[in-house]
Amino acid sequence: MLRSEAYLRAILEHSADAIVTTDEAGNVAEWNPAAEHLFGWKREEILGKPAEGIWEEPEERRKLLRLIEKKGRVIDYETRVKSRDGRSIDVSVTMSQLRDESGKLLGTIGISKDIRRRKRLERELKRLAITDSLTGLYNRAHFNERVVEEVERAKRMKHPLSMALADLDGFKEYNDSQGHQAGDGALRKVGRAALTTLRRHVDLAFRYGGDEFVFIFPEVELEAGRTAAERLRARVEQEVGPAITSSIGVATMKDGMSSRELVRAADLAMYRAKAAGGNRVHS
Known part of the structure; x- marks a missing residue:
């Protein structure tokens, strides 16, 4: 069990993508270093806070949660979140439910990829095309x-x-x-x-x-x-x-x-x- 927990902690620490877990109430339960870098909040600042706070449009997160309830997992959902200083960030989110062995809902886990560079390129290509x-x-x-x-x-x-x-x-x-x-x-x-x-x-x-x-x-x-x-x-x-x-x-x-x-x-x-x-x- 200890080796397993250490392995999971290493994944969180070294992942290049922002990994955020929430509890059943929708509050942040885990926040890895990549999430700190992407969103700007330190782990100790954000733990226990509502995850909706990092979304540019909170309704987008609620929409995503409804999709997860139907499908169990959503892959590469493109949306916008906001950083600690209010900047808008284009991300691709993969999110799924977390359940224990009995099937009880524990919360969610979301992996966010920074796609700002790709979005800028897409916008520039669109501008050039027209x-x-x-x-x-x-x-x-x-x-x-x-x-x-x-x-x-x-x-x-x-x-x-x-x-x-x-x-x-x-x-x-x-x-x-x-x-x-x-x-x-x-x-x-x-x-x-x-x-x-x-x-x-x-x-x-x-x-x-x-x-x-x-x-x-x-x-x-x-x-x-x-x-x-x-x-x-x-x-x-x-x-x-x-x-x-x-x-x-x-x-x-x-x-x-x-x-x-x-x-x-x-x-x-x-x-x-x-x-x-x-x-x-x-x-």
Whole structure:
């Protein structure tokens, strides 16, 4: 028995993963050195305290306990806990019930792996997958997904939705005469103009392809959409004019309009702006 206890103590002491056991009441009964390192609390500080205290959302732990009651064990449950200083920590938790030889519930044992590095990498890969590397705006593939989502959301919430489609006037000539590096520099400036002009965390800006850009204005009627597009047109002219300007078409979703029809309406408005001489907003 003593050798067995010493063996288990050695596992707790030398495990690279945080191991936490709780008693039947949900209070911390064991807390190994890896748990001290991950969560920040010393063993003597946390023993006897409710284990819910280390979870960012206590309901997540209760949800996990309900799963364990059904399955006996849950493997690699990804969630967030919090450190002693309040930092959020992404972890993968494997947890099971502890029972004695008679089957009486004694508590739980949880093994937590720190997955912050993996989560950061996943977030960065996701960002790269939806971002145009030249301009920093969202890319065409992400637009194809988001436009459908935004149209459906606007219909569900009965909110207005406007869109602007911009084409750069004179870009081809500028690119041919000044070279691709200069052309790329102009596109980057247009991207910065969009990011600094539109409503942050509300409006959505995409590089549609080549020298075309598209912007989604949630909860915006046509006139407000035209105003936003005019601000953008003026900023583009300020950044890359007079050699390059922008023709922008604005459309607002009408009853029953699909995402494809909304794009088509903005596209037609953009061509009307081009036909009228460019460097203007049309709807």
